[in-house]
Structures are given as C-alpha cells and as structure tokens.
Amino acid sequence: MEHYKSWGGLxxxxxxxxxxxxxxxxxxxLTRYHEVHNSYGRAAIRLDGKELVCFSWIEMYHQxxxxxxxxxxxxxxxxxxxTARMKPKWDKDCTYCEMDFLDAVLQFRNMSIKAALQSENYIIRILAxxxxxxxxxxxxxxxxxxEYKKYPVWVQQFYELRL
Known part of the structure; x- marks a missing residue:
C-alpha cells in the first residue's frame, strides 16, 4: 500500500x-482502534450524516x-x-474492510477520472x-x-445520488 501522511490530508x-x-x-x-490487536478500524461514506456504506474490520474476517x-x-x-474467485461475492455483499477503502482512496488519487470510472474496484468507481x-x-x-443498474445496490445508490 502506498504511503500517506495523514487521514486528514486524504x-x-x-x-x-x-x-x-x-x-x-x-x-x-476513517478511524483506527490502536488499542485493539492489529489496530483494526472502520471507514464509511456518509450523506447528510447518515452512513450509506461502511467498511469494517469485521468484513476482513468474512473475507x-x-x-x-x-x-x-x-x-x-x-x-x-x-481472491479473484471471491471478488464477485464480495462485490455483491460489500464485503470490504477499512483497509480496502483506504487502498482504493490511495489508488484513486493517482488515476485519471476516465480510468477511475472504468475501474473494476467499485469503491474507486463510487469516488469517481x-x-x-x-x-x-x-x-x-x-x-x-x-449500465450502473447492473451494479450491486450499495454502488447504485451513489450513481443515483449523482445523476
């Protein structure tokens, strides 16, 4: 994973x-629970203070x-x-942890918007x-x-929000 200075900057x-x-x-x-074994955490994207999607360390265990x-x-x-075989299931169920979210954010900031909109990573598509x-x-x-209507519901909501 690419290095970054702080979550605040990202x-x-x-x-x-x-x-x-x-x-x-x-x-x-995004938060990390440093007192917990392996510094688990969670991430979320919120609309008007309400979580639309959450990426939690619990999902790492499901993976x-x-x-x-x-x-x-x-x-x-x-x-x-x-992992490639499980990706369709994880995409459908949003089985992603906070580190998957953070990795997507770090990839997204170095991508063209065109590449981001065509990414296989749904988190990157949402950001795009x-x-x-x-x-x-x-x-x-x-x-x-x-075409976004074929995506999982948790992804569709962001397209509908923007469109």
Missing part, C-alpha cells in the same frame, strides 16, 4: 474532489473465512486466484462518480446506457 483531498452538489453533503470517515473454505476445496489454487471532474456529457452517457 480526507481534505477527497472532499475537494466532490462535485458542487455533494460538497457539503457527503463526508468520509478470510471465504478464502479458508475455498482453500479446503482447492488446495492447489494460489491466494490471488482464490461523485467527482467534480466528471463532466455533463459523461454523466449523460452514464444515464443513457444505465
């Missing part, structure tokens, strides 16, 4: 990227459990292969669709082709 950068309509309404949250079950079935598969750099024509194209 948070400010994310908030600066927000489109004008969402600037005062959407907030990002590990899924991988363990898959490993028992197929001992020859690599960790990367098993709320970005002020997405133009009116791109928004119209997204609205017209309605």
């Amino acid at each position: 948070n400010r950068q994310l908030c600066e990227y927000l489109c004008d309509e969402l600037k005062e309404r959407v907030t990002y949250f 590990e459990n899924d991988i363990s079950i898959l490993y028992e079935e197929e001992k020859e598969s690599s960790y990367g292969e098993m 669709v709320m970005d002020r750099r997405v133009g009116k024509r791109t928004l119209m194209r997204i609205t017209d082709n309605k």
Whole structure:
C-alpha cells in the first residue's frame, strides 16, 4: 500500500474532489482502534450524516473465512486466484474492510477520472462518480446506457445520488 501522511490530508483531498452538489453533503470517515490487536478500524461514506456504506474490520474476517473454505476445496489454487474467485461475492455483499477503502482512496488519487470510472474496484468507481471532474456529457452517457443498474445496490445508490 502506498504511503500517506495523514487521514486528514486524504480526507481534505477527497472532499475537494466532490462535485458542487455533494460538497457539503457527503463526508468520509476513517478511524483506527490502536488499542485493539492489529489496530483494526472502520471507514464509511456518509450523506447528510447518515452512513450509506461502511467498511469494517469485521468484513476482513468474512473475507478470510471465504478464502479458508475455498482453500479446503482447492488446495492447489494460489491466494490471488482464490481472491479473484471471491471478488464477485464480495462485490455483491460489500464485503470490504477499512483497509480496502483506504487502498482504493490511495489508488484513486493517482488515476485519471476516465480510468477511475472504468475501474473494476467499485469503491474507486463510487469516488469517481461523485467527482467534480466528471463532466455533463459523461454523466449523460452514464444515464443513457444505465449500465450502473447492473451494479450491486450499495454502488447504485451513489450513481443515483449523482445523476
């Protein structure tokens, strides 16, 4: 994972990227529980103070459990292969922890907006669709082709919020 100075700096950068309509309404949250084993934490994206999606350390255990079950079935598969097989399930259920969110944020800030909108990572897509750099024509194209309707409900809500 890329190094960063502080969550406050990343948070400010994310908030600066927000489109004008969402600037005062959407907030990002990340905390680490340093007193807890392995400094677990949680992250969230909020609209008007209400959490729309939460990324918690608990989901990391669900991911590990899924991988363990898959490993028992197929001992020859690599960790990367098993993770790739589980991704559709994790995408559908939003089985992502705060470190997945943080990793997506760090990737997003170094991507073009076009690449971010086409990313396979739904968290990056969410950040991109709320970005002020997405133009009116791109928004119209997204609205017209309605491909976002195929995405999981937790992702669709951000597209509908922006559109």
